[in-house]
């Protein structure tokens with residue numbers, strides 16, 4: 001290359017010039033190395049850049065109607081490297097009349113994002129909500145066909161432009177049933193979810209295919225377990241699922257819980273990516289925002305975090321002021337906490353899967369004795385058996401090591417502490433031997449009996 005810039009005064013080949021070139025090259029090399037060496041402390045100054053340094057993205061929901069707001073787009077373009085259309089890819093937006101597809105608003109967001117190097121999450125192909133009237137009134141095989149056609153058409157239209165699709169959204173009931181949501185889609189047959197995933201894979205083979213839901217953050221909740229079991233089943237049968245989205249709309253009724261990291265890592269251990277897809281937190285407490293980001297960074301397969309809007313005034317829950325920027329577009333304390341968490345995060349390694357080698361523990365005892373022994377072991381979990389002596393009515397406290405999680409118990413009545421890691425098992429008339437299954441989640445440390453008390 002022999003072009004010269006204005007102000008360039010050749011010749012520049014004397015010793016001082018050569019020294020300057022060498023020093024400049026060394027400085028550039030040092031800066032470049034610092035930027036790409038894992039574990040170095042080169043702090044980014046925006047959410048997207050800092051997340052990228054950790055191999056993650058930091059995204060936001062975007063509304064097409066706000067792209068003409070300069071304050072909004074200034075923050076969007078500066079801070080985020082991933083975008084999710086908030087409403088524009090939903091069924092009512094993309095197929096308002098059956099067979100007539102409308103992509104204008106979605107394309108506006110996709111083009112805005114991709115022309116600036118941001119990736120796009122597609123939200124959402126199949127959902128019981130925000131269906132257009134023609135779909136709401138359908139049922140049976142006609143609805144099944146219409147749903148699959150919708151998935152195929154939309155995923156095909158955006159093929160190659162969307163890195164991850166929320167193929168199916170919110171298909172499980174809240175509460176303790178662990179059941180599928182009773183929607184018109186569910187009534188087409190229990191296999192509707194896997195049918196949607198197969199159609200999406202065929203239409204856009206390069207995209208990651210996610211299941212997305214809310215109130216799936218607490219590992220001990222029935223809904224979380226139900227989704228987990230579905231994903232495990234899908235993986236075992238080869239249904240094409242690549243990722244699970246945790247919406248993470250936290251508020252006083254549905255708060256962040258300390259076992260959130262366990263939830264993320266437990267799903268990841270099934271062989272799927274996990275993503276925080278719609279984060280907002282009532283009141284935007286900095287510490288909670290920080291915890292969520294730290295939890296994601298601690299899980300190797302947590303790809304990134306998306307907040308559900310930019311400024312509080314953009315939020316679907318604006319009165320809760322749950323986002324990172326106030327309504328004027330100024331950074332809140334939560335923003336600083338998230339940025340700090342992204343910059344301090346470590347590069348995670350996959351958890352070891354070494355089996356336990358030490359002999360069974362004989363736990364401490366109170367007025368009774370409880371002895372824990374290993375039982376059956378599988379690739380992802382193991383059983384333990386506890387034998388109690390010295391009392392027929394007993395209470396035994398057992399602790400597992402996070403991210404382990406007890407998934408099943410027998411011959412006792414369990415309760416849990418708020419972390420979900422400490423189980424208090426009480427006799428229930430089934431004898432003096434109880435058992436439980438522990439999901440290893442990559443950690444094979446033997447559970448520990450903390451106490452045994454007669455009652």
Ligand code: G3I
Pocket residue numbers: 086087129130169214247278316
């Ligand atoms: O755009 C129209 C406007 O023209 C009209 O005057 C106004 C009157 O109601 O409605 C406007 O549309 C609203 C739209 O948001 C855009 O603001 C819809 O009524 C309203 O229902 C819609 O709410 C969206 C909601 O999903 C619908 O279920 C929220 O913006 C959106 O943030 C929210 O996102 C969902 C995720 O998709 C799934 N997870 C939960 C999350 C929060 O509910």
